Amino acid sequence: MGKQDVGITVSKEEDFSEWYTQVVLKAKLADYAPVKGLIVLRPDGYSIWESLRSTFDKKFARNGIRNGFLPILIPESLLGKEQKHFAGFNPEVFWVTHSGTNEVGDRLALRPTSETLAYTLYSKWIQSWRDLPLKINFWNTALRAEIKATKPFLRTSEFLWQEGHTVHSTKEEAEKEVIKILDIYKNTVEEELAIPVTTGKKSEKEKFVGAEYTTTMESIMPDGKALQMGTSHFLAQNFSKPFEVKFADKDNVEHFAWQTSWGVSWRLIGAMIMAHGDDKGLVLPPKVAPMQVVIVPIYKNDNDKENVITKVNEIANILELKNIRIHVDSREELTPGYKFNDWELKGVPLRIEIGPKDIENQSMVLAKRYNHEKMKMGLNEVENIITILDEIQTEMLKKARTEAADNTIDIENYDEFKMKMEKGGFFNSPWCGKLDCEEKIKEETGAEIRVIPFNSENTSKKCIYCKQQSTSVPIFARGY
Structure with missing residues (x-):
């Protein structure tokens, strides 16, 4: 297979859309499913999502939020309880009408979002002020009919996301929750994905249907288009009243609760690809990279091989003990040059090259993916690689901030x-x-x-x- 078959064949600047699709497919983050509008997440793509999920879970937990699970089917009768909200999703809803050859009766929607289902349950679970605040997050999929202009991670008919739904006794507490979540989103996206965001409110026209107001974080992509990175909504009592989410206060007086909802999706992965990738392929920030360091051993004969592999394994063991995600490329059938191109396509943040002369000189060659800089480092300085990865993470955000400001x-x-x-x-x-x-x-x-x-x-x-x-x-x- 020639280089043209495996590498990126278009320029990011000249054909951004085709470049993006090639990076997604050729870096093996995702592939197209047999059904139009759907994609399959491959292990590297899923690993990035797992990394984000882990970070969010830790931050949510510190804020008293726990994870739950909701089924994917929602009866039409529930969706109709908040007509204004549902009307906003109706054109995108997939419906289940049959079980085998039998009609199901009340049509079942494949979840476009979970407010109606969650709040029907919340009305059962909440009785008094002692049950509040209730803060639950759901990691699940949502389905919305995106058949025409689909793009992996950015616009698909099914997508991975998290959606949080909280219930509070006062308006003030609920509004504070909205901003807390938005701050968690902003800090995570900037610190983990190295993408700068602008936070604020949506206009009345663009807010989430059913919300009192919507806060959002937006980023500008290199092609000059904006991407919504996440939203946090103040629902006020717009759902608690139709769904009867009520609580009795300390004097046994009943009140409607105040609510929030909020979410991010795997669209964040699409933003990361667009923000950092180049004409050679993917460029991954170290914090979310499935592999942070790849070591490529270089040798020409068996004598050299033994010495090089021994030293490579020694370095790999040191890095693993430091919790660095490391991979040794020991593929025999490929040349070092092919391997370099392959790992650059996949965006691994740091490549280490070690050959017989390097061992003789007690050194190794480091290649940074994000700026293509090469440097030499002593074999006894391997622990400094932690610092280099941190510097790469910082520099990637700095570079992205500059590009966003220029745009x-x-x-x-x-x-x-x-x-x-x-x-x-x-x-x-x-x-x-x-x-x-x-x-x-x-x-x-x-x-x-x-x-x-x-x-x-x-x-x-x-x-x-x-x-x-x-x-x-x-x-x-x-x-x-």
């Missing part, structure tokens, strides 16, 4: 806005707060309000569209 501009002139939006980017532009202007901008440019950053209130500027007094400076962008 963000302040614009107050609408003609300039329309012209520059063709190339994409985050546009900080004043807005009057009116739905009509928001809709006209989207209709004329394809850009929508992605996020109204916290503390972006502004009444000193004029709305970019109607020139009336602004209320805030949101970020406008075209999105995935």
Whole structure:
């Protein structure tokens, strides 16, 4: 098989969409399933998801959140209890109508989201103030019909995600929970995936259907499109009333509860691919990389082989004891050059090359994936590799911040806005707060309000569209 068959054959800059698909498939993160709109997660892709899940679970647990499990089928009669909420999902719902050849009666929806099912149960589980707060997270799949414009990790008909649902006795406590979760999301994405995000609120038009308001974190991708990375919703009592999620207080007076819901999906993996990958393939941040270090032994004869393999295994053992995820590429049938290209395609953060001359000189060659830098290190300095991995993680976030800043501009002139939006980017532009202007901008440019950053209130500027007094400076962008 030639290099052209296994490597990335298009430039990220020239054909971003095709480049992205090739990286997903050729780096063996995922593959297409036999059913249109579905993908299969391969071990490396699933390992990244497991890493994120582990981090989130630890942080959720510190916040008093426990994991549960919900079934995938939801009766239509339950979905109808919150008509406004369900109407937002109805066009995307898959329905089960038969069991074998028999009709099931009440149609069953394949879960697009779990509010209605969870809150039906919460109304049974919550009786008094002693049962609150109730904080449960569910790791599951959701199904939404995405048949036309599918893209692995970003837009598929079934996706892995977590959805949390909390219940509180007061509005204040629920609203604090919304922000706590958003902060957990932001810190995890920036610290683990090395992707900078902007947090704030969605506009009234773009908020989660059924929520009082939606907080969000958004990122700008290298192609100039925005990607929603996660959301945390203040549901107020919009669900507790129709689902009768009530509690008796200390005086035995009954009240409707206050609720939140929040989630992230494997879309985070898609963002990581786009943010860091290059023309050679995937570039993985060390914290989530399935393999953090790969060692490639180099030798020409059996005498050299024995010495090199002995030293390689010695180094691998030291790194394993330091809890570094290490792999020794001992494939005999492949040349070192082929192996280098293969591991670069798969995005392993650090490659170590060791041959007879290196052992003679008591050194080894290190190759950093994210910037292609090569350096020599003494064989007795192997423990410094922990520091190098930490530095790579830090530098990747720093580089991503710079690229995001370069893709963000302040614009107050609408003609300039329309012209520059063709190339994409985050546009900080004043807005009057009116739905009509928001809709006209989207209709004329394809850009929508992605996020109204916290503390972006502004009444000193004029709305970019109607020139009336602004209320805030949101970020406008075209999105995935």
